[in-house]
Each structure stands twice: as structure tokens, then as C-alpha cells.
Amino acid sequence: MGMLVLAEGGEDKFQAPSVSSFDFPEIFAGTGITKPMVQIVLSAIIVAVFWLVASRNLRIVPGKFQFAAEEAYTFLRNDIARSQIGNKDFRPYVPLVVSLFTFVLVNNLFGFIPFFQLPTFSHFGFPIGLTIMLYLLYNFVGIRRHGLFGYLKNQTAPPGVPWPIYFLLVPIEFFSKFIMQPITHAIRVFAAMFAGHMILLVFVGAGEFLLLHGDGAVAIVGPFSLIVAVAMSFLELLIQVLQAYVFALLAANYIGAALAEDH
Amino acid sequence: MVQLYSTAVMAAEKSNNPILPDVWEIGVGLVAFLILLFIVQKTVAPKFEALYAQRTEAIEGGIEKAKAAQEEAKAALEQYRAQLAEARTEAAKIRDDARAEGQAIVDEMRANAQAESDRIIAAGQSQLATQKAQIVAELRADLGRLSVDLASKVVGESLEDETRKRGTVDRFLNELDAVSAPAGK
Numbered sequence: 001m002g003m004l005v006l007a008e009g010g011e012d013k014f015q016a017p018s019v020s021s022f023d024f025p026e027i028f029a030g031t032g033i034t035k036p037m038v039q040i041v042l043s044a045i046i047v048a049v050f051w052l053v054a055s056r057n058l059r060i061v062p063g064k065f066q067f068a069a070e071e072a073y074t075f076l077r078n079d080i081a082r083s084q085i086g087n088k089d090f091r092p093y094v095p096l097v098v099s100l101f102t103f104v105l106v107n108n109l110f111g112f113i114p115f116f117q118l119p120t121f122s123h124f125g126f127p128i129g130l131t132i133m134l135y136l137l138y139n140f141v142g143i144r145r146h147g148l149f150g151y152l153k154n155q156t157a158p159p160g161v162p163w164p165i166y167f168l169l170v171p172i173e174f175f176s177k178f179i180m181q182p183i184t185h186a187i188r189v190f191a192a193m194f195a196g197h198m199i200l201l202v203f204v205g206a207g208e209f210l211l212l213h214g215d216g217a218v219a220i221v222g223p224f225s226l227i228v229a230v231a232m233s234f235l236e237l238l239i240q241v242l243q244a245y246v247f248a249l250l251a252a253n254y255i256g257a258a259l260a261e262d263h
Numbered sequence: 264m265v266q267l268y269s270t271a272v273m274a275a276e277k278s279n280n281p282i283l284p285d286v287w288e289i290g291v292g293l294v295a296f297l298i299l300l301f302i303v304q305k306t307v308a309p310k311f312e313a314l315y316a317q318r319t320e321a322i323e324g325g326i327e328k329a330k331a332a333q334e335e336a337k338a339a340l341e342q343y344r345a346q347l348a349e350a351r352t353e354a355a356k357i358r359d360d361a362r363a364e365g366q367a368i369v370d371e372m373r374a375n376a377q378a379e380s381d382r383i384i385a386a387g388q389s390q391l392a393t394q395k396a397q398i399v400a401e402l403r404a405d406l407g408r409l410s411v412d413l414a415s416k417v418v419g420e421s422l423e424d425e426t427r428k429r430g431t432v433d434r435f436l437n438e439l440d441a442v443s444a445p446a447g448k
Binding site: 043048077095 | 280281282283284285286287288289290291292293295296297298299300302303304306307308310311312313314317318321
């Protein structure tokens, strides 16, 4: 039950899930430790242990497990970090991309795994934290490489535009690059996780309520709602993986754009 | 239900707006991620990169090794071919030599045999000639003596004049030879 209890109100009255469904009590009163916090720490431990075990005994001729881990690492290294940041600069950012993707992935998958059943990133604080860090990072490396003015010029004034257009283009680009970009970066994964979880709450809560409290024939509809909930879970699984990929891809893309010579 | 209501109350006390992030969550999430990033950066990524470098080296080394082995094999093959050709020419030479030597031996043997047969024939002929001469001499002596004896008996006295007698017999025999020689030849 747990969180699902929150989805229903009284005995007879159906209370639709709301944003308060995402609030969890402190596990130990007064400590401030809540379920999402436990999950985020656990995810870091899971990911760290996975990579440590995978890299512990690397052989030139890999075993099955090493092969799988290498495939994942190679994909993140070559298909995300290298393709987005470029052959010249991608090396220092490979650990970041690897950590980002696996960290976000595990946290998203918590939405699918029984007993967790909450995508951690449906709490806005977590993607916000990562996005702030990334925002500082790519602006810092961009300014370090091009200087403040050069960096701003690179980011806001794309070449090959008739000069009067710049009066219009530069403010728009500035707004989009330095204000909207980090916000959308954080909101994208948050909103997908939040909405996905909400959909599941609606279908499960409705199914349960209809089944247990529905009048006569209405109760028959309940199981269908639960079936849809299961189907939606698998759709969510896809979205969870996709959003982790997109988050890491965009992070690498922003770093690459900050380092690139020309926009 | 009590718990439910307390939760709802607590939620109301905090903020019910999901867009307003919990500062604690930002902090905890960030710290957890930075620790993970540190671990991956310090231990995991270098190991994978080292593995890739090692593998590249191993593959390149393997290719080079294979290339070297191929070169070596090719060189050995060339060498064997050269040796084979050499051996063939040598064998041909030896065969030619043997043939020539055999021919020489046969020729020599033939010559030897010819010489031997010539020698044997010559020896036989000379022996025959000797024997013939001896027989002729003996016959001539016998014939002379018999003729003289016969003549003595016919005449009834000894023919004393030896020298003359001999001359007569010899002259007769020579005439006889001269007559029979063309026929006997």
C-alpha cells in the first residue's frame, strides 16, 4: 500500500491523486530523511558499486558481464560524450556523462521497481541540483576557453546573420541559452517522471476504488483500469530510459556547445 | 488514516507546489551525485580507458606479429624454392654427368673388349701360323727323308752327296709349293 493509500480519501469518496501524493513522511521523525532521499543515496551506491565491480578486473578478452558493462561505457563514451563534445575535448567529460546517465537511469527506474515505485526525479529538487551543477560547469569551461566576451559572443551571436538581425537575435539567444536552457533541462526529466507517476497513481487508484467501492456493474471497470496501469508502467519504463538518455545527451551537448569554436 | 492525515497536514505545512524544490533534496542529490562522479572519475573511467589502450595495443601488436610471421614464412618459402631449384639443377647435372660417365664407361669397355678380342684373334692367328710353319717344316723334313729313303730303296744305294740331295728335295718341294700355293690359297 504505502503511497497508494494517499491516492484515496475516505471510505466512500474517491479522492484523485494530487501533488500531495508526492509528499512522503519522514522515515524517522525529525531527521528530515524521506523516501526520495533514501532512494537518491541508494542509487548513487548502486551505480558506484556497479561500475566498481565492472571495472575491477578488466580483461582484454572480456567475459559476459564485462562485455555488457563495456558496451554501456563505450556507448556513453563514444555515442554521447564524443559525438556531442567532439573528438578533441571529450575525454575529461566521459566520467561525467557515464555517471550522469547511470545515476539518472537508476533513479528513474525506481519508478518501475517494486517497493520503490517512485521515480526519484519526480521531486524537482534532484534534477534542479544536477542542472545547477551542469550550468555552472559548462559556463565555466566555456569562459575559461574563450574568455567572457568570446564566450558570450559564441553563445549569443551566431555568425552568418545580417547585422541588423543581431539586435533581435542576441537577446533571444541570451534568454534561451542562459535562462531557458537550464530550466528546460531540469524540467524535462522532472515533468516526465512526475506526470508518468501521476498517471500510474490515477489508474491504480481509480482501479482500486472502483473494484472495492464501486456499485455493482461499475466495479467491473476496475480491473480494466488496473490493466491500463500495467500497460502504462511499461510505457513509463521506456520513458524513464529515454529521459535518462536525453538528460545525459543534453548535458554533453551543452558542454560541447560551450567549448566549440563557432556556434 | 491517522498517518494519512498527518502526512497531508505536513505536506500542507511545507509546500504543496511541486515546482518549488526542496532545498534539502537539492543538497542531498548533488552530494550523492558528486561522490558518485568522484568514484567514477578516479577509479572506473581510468580503468576502462587503460583497457581500451591496452586492447588497441594488443590488437596492433597482434597484427604486427602476424605480419612479421607472414614475412618470415614468405622468406622461408622463397628460400625453399631457391633451394629446390638449385637441387633440381644439381640433380639434372648429376644425371647428365652420370649419363656421360656411363657412356664413357661403356665406350671404354667396348674398346677394351675390342682390344681383347683383337688380341685374342691375333694371338690365335700367330699361334696358328707358328703351328703351321712348324708342321710344314716337320712335314717337309719327313717328306724329304721319306723321299730319299724311298729313292734309296728304289735306287738300291745310299745317296751320299747330302748337300746335293737336300738341294734337290728342297727345290722339288718349293716347286710343289709354287704349284699348289695358288690352289691352296
